Amino acid sequence: xxxxxxxxxxxxxxxxxxxxxxxxxxxxxxxxxxxxxxxxxxxxxxxxxxxxxxxxxxxxxxxxxxxxxxxxxxxxxxxxxxxxxxxxxxxxxxxxxxxxxxxxxxxxxxxxxxxxxxxxxxxxxxxxxxxxxxxxxxxxxxxxxxxxxxxxxxxxxxxxxxxxxxxxxxxxxxxxxxxxxxxxxxxxxxxxxxxxxxxxxxxxxxxxxxxxxxxxxxxxxxxxxxxxxxxxxxxxxxxxxxxxxxxxxxxxxxxxxxxxxxxxxxxxxxxxxxxxxxxxxxxxxxxxxxxxxxxxxxxxxxxxxxxxxxxxxxxxxxxxxxxxxxxxxxxxxxxxxxxxxxxxxxxxxxxxxxxxxxxxxxxxxxxxxxxxxxxxxxxxxxxxxxxxxxx
Amino acid sequence: xxxxxxxxxxxxxxxxxxxxxxxxxxxxxxxxxxxxxxxxxxxxxxxxxxxxxxxxxxxxxxxxxxxxxxxxxxxxxxxxxxxxxxxxxxxxxxxxxxxxxxxxxxxxxxxxxxxxxxxxxxxxxxxxxxxxxxxxxxxxxxxxxxxxxxxxxxxxxxxxxxxxxxxxxxxxxxxxxxxxxxxxxxxxxxxxxxxxxxxxxxxxxxxxxxxxxxxxxxxxxxxxxxxxxxxxxxxxxxxxxxxxxxxxxxxxxxxxxxxxxxxxxxxxxxxxxxxxxxxxxxxxxxxxxxxxxxxxxxxxxxxxxxxxxxxxxxxxxxxxxxxxxxxxx
Ligand SMILES: Cc1ncc(C[n+]2csc(CCOP(=O)(O)OP(=O)(O)O)c2C)c(N)n1
Ligand code: SF4
Ligand SMILES: [Mg+2]
Numbered sequence: 001x002x003x004x005x006x007x008x009x010x011x012x013x014x015x016x017x018x019x020x021x022x023x024x025x026x027x028x029x030x031x032x033x034x035x036x037x038x039x040x041x042x043x044x045x046x047x048x049x050x051x052x053x054x055x056x057x058x059x060x061x062x063x064x065x066x067x068x069x070x071x072x073x074x075x076x077x078x079x080x081x082x083x084x085x086x087x088x089x090x091x092x093x094x095x096x097x098x099x100x101x102x103x104x105x106x107x108x109x110x111x112x113x114x115x116x117x118x119x120x121x122x123x124x125x126x127x128x129x130x131x132x133x134x135x136x137x138x139x140x141x142x143x144x145x146x147x148x149x150x151x152x153x154x155x156x157x158x159x160x161x162x163x164x165x166x167x168x169x170x171x172x173x174x175x176x177x178x179x180x181x182x183x184x185x186x187x188x189x190x191x192x193x194x195x196x197x198x199x200x201x202x203x204x205x206x207x208x209x210x211x212x213x214x215x216x217x218x219x220x221x222x223x224x225x226x227x228x229x230x231x232x233x234x235x236x237x238x239x240x241x242x243x244x245x246x247x248x249x250x251x252x253x254x255x256x257x258x259x260x261x262x263x264x265x266x267x268x269x270x271x272x273x274x275x276x277x278x279x280x281x282x283x284x285x286x287x288x289x290x291x292x293x294x295x296x297x298x299x300x301x302x303x304x305x306x307x308x309x310x311x312x313x314x315x316x317x318x319x320x321x322x323x324x325x326x327x328x329x330x331x332x333x334x335x336x337x338x339x340x341x342x343x344x345x346x347x348x349x350x351x352x353x354x355x356x357x358x359x360x361x362x363x364x365x366x367x368x369x370x371x372x373x374x375x376x377x378x379x380x381x382x383x384x385x386x387x388x389x390x391x
Numbered sequence: 392x393x394x395x396x397x398x399x400x401x402x403x404x405x406x407x408x409x410x411x412x413x414x415x416x417x418x419x420x421x422x423x424x425x426x427x428x429x430x431x432x433x434x435x436x437x438x439x440x441x442x443x444x445x446x447x448x449x450x451x452x453x454x455x456x457x458x459x460x461x462x463x464x465x466x467x468x469x470x471x472x473x474x475x476x477x478x479x480x481x482x483x484x485x486x487x488x489x490x491x492x493x494x495x496x497x498x499x500x501x502x503x504x505x506x507x508x509x510x511x512x513x514x515x516x517x518x519x520x521x522x523x524x525x526x527x528x529x530x531x532x533x534x535x536x537x538x539x540x541x542x543x544x545x546x547x548x549x550x551x552x553x554x555x556x557x558x559x560x561x562x563x564x565x566x567x568x569x570x571x572x573x574x575x576x577x578x579x580x581x582x583x584x585x586x587x588x589x590x591x592x593x594x595x596x597x598x599x600x601x602x603x604x605x606x607x608x609x610x611x612x613x614x615x616x617x618x619x620x621x622x623x624x625x626x627x628x629x630x631x632x633x634x635x636x637x638x639x640x641x642x643x644x645x646x647x648x649x650x651x652x653x654x655x656x657x658x659x660x661x662x663x664x665x666x667x668x669x670x671x672x673x674x675x676x677x678x679x680x681x682x683x684x685x686x687x688x689x690x691x692x693x694x695x696x697x698x699x700x701x702x703x704x705x706x707x708x709x710x711x712x713x714x715x716x717x718x719x720x
Contacts, residue, residue: 032519056511062475063477067485072486197440198463212456
């Protein structure tokens, strides 16, 4: 029976179902409701874990790292400035190959200060060596967190589960929370083979010289690429257990004969799908939700785009001075196809600007442009731009 | 006089049985920090987990594929050691394991960049012994000044020159700051008095909660003295009053190592090249020397370090009296 839950509350309950042993957290909007809900579960005796209220995000990530290295199932959550503040630790966690799960309640970055949603934070740490999974809905967020704990411990890689701040975290909706037995059957008890243990002392985090550093990076890179299989298997097994299939690395909807594709990450996918339904007069479109951004799903993406003529990538972040982030990688991947679609890149919904149904026809217009759209912010308000830039 | 032979079994008993750090590491000869860490791990024993900050101790002991550590050990970053230790401790608690967590960091990793994490760890009451190996500068990166560098000391970022006499700011009183956390146990120690150091390590480990040890650890490289004089320099630091050896419980002084005959601070300073410029023939240099002497006298006064007459464990006799002796028999 579905329960009416706020996204954050649902994520907190999903995390609790995974029986974390150590949770460390520092509050930042829009992540706060997640960690508050977990604190309450602990206070009420519904979750038996060490809840460490640290003094900063740097320490939140470090405490989770220490806990995971000592063999505990560990969890933390953050967003925005907190993600940047802990970024030093994020690279270290993955480089030391310590598995844990982090929720990113996606939010824009300062300055200027914005508490609202985009994906600048998780995109800024895309090279941190973590698995990154983006959720299109709160139901997917519940299911993805449960899968994330299994993927982390199978791969000894940290997993970042990205959910759009406010759009998902603060939305109340009917959601299916799995039974504890279902989760227990899916997620084996936590084990970390290299754990810190006086009975079998290991040294973790040595200084590595030029004679081996490249090999460490090579291993790490290939571990991430190989994690695609773990993501697919976790998705398939969870689909069998729950009846919900989120596509593994990516998923597509729309008519099979579509020649135009729109690719995005996160909650905007639902909006685009609704829009496509409301606009049957427009050309058929394949809407592609990129679920795994790291590892980047080269083959799956090539397969799903092979028969397209046009692909519009919707960015929820910007790389100033270059523009596109996701599209740059999509273009590189599709360039290997014998007949690659044209790839257009636009950003939308930066700093919480509303993404509505109206975006959809605009994206289709971009797809039908004579010129390839290299990159632009598609929902600019010309009134707010200096005159020389508003042309 | 004929020496009384000590039976082998007895000798063994008096020897520390466990060494946490093996020889073969790459620290400089006479490195006070390595000596201190060896003493701390010996006293702590094998049932520990160590989180170690970036710095000389970490860099010289873990050059992949070698490791000098015989205890489980993790290095993450420079400033997060107290938080990593907090996480380890939380994990051990969650798993009902009882090993003691030790956090090791230099003065830079403690007084400066890692201070916030340390303060948080203490405030949250984690059962961790945090040991700061205080060599009074960022040694690992080439002797730059830290919040622990004493006033007047020359470092590569507080050099002495025509306009400057080394560092212009006082050494941070970290122990008082730590004690202000209503700390169950915080103490200073030095490599010059190993028995005292061991005692403090054991005391700190007994406490169920956060404890802090500040271990004065001369660095021949950065201080400019011969590696063979490490212990002597450390001892002069104590005997001059500049390095008070004290114990604090919940902020109150509960133990001090008395100084029977304080040595002039100049004796301590003269032994080190980092203070050489203070002995130049100038009014400014003389004033800075006086300043340091006054700081030492302030310590003696503040902690009541003067002890007239012989004392079982004062700064003259403590080590010889207590080494493997009555205290640990
Ligand atoms: C965030 C960060 N800033 C700077 C450094 C460079 N760094 C590494 S060790 C070190 C100095 C360590 O000094 P201290 O903590 O006193 O230890 P010591 O080497 O003197 O034992 C510095 C500045 C770093 N590793 N990380
Ligand atoms: S530089 Fe100083 S602290 Fe570092 S290893 Fe050498 S003597 Fe020890
Ligand atoms: Mg130092």
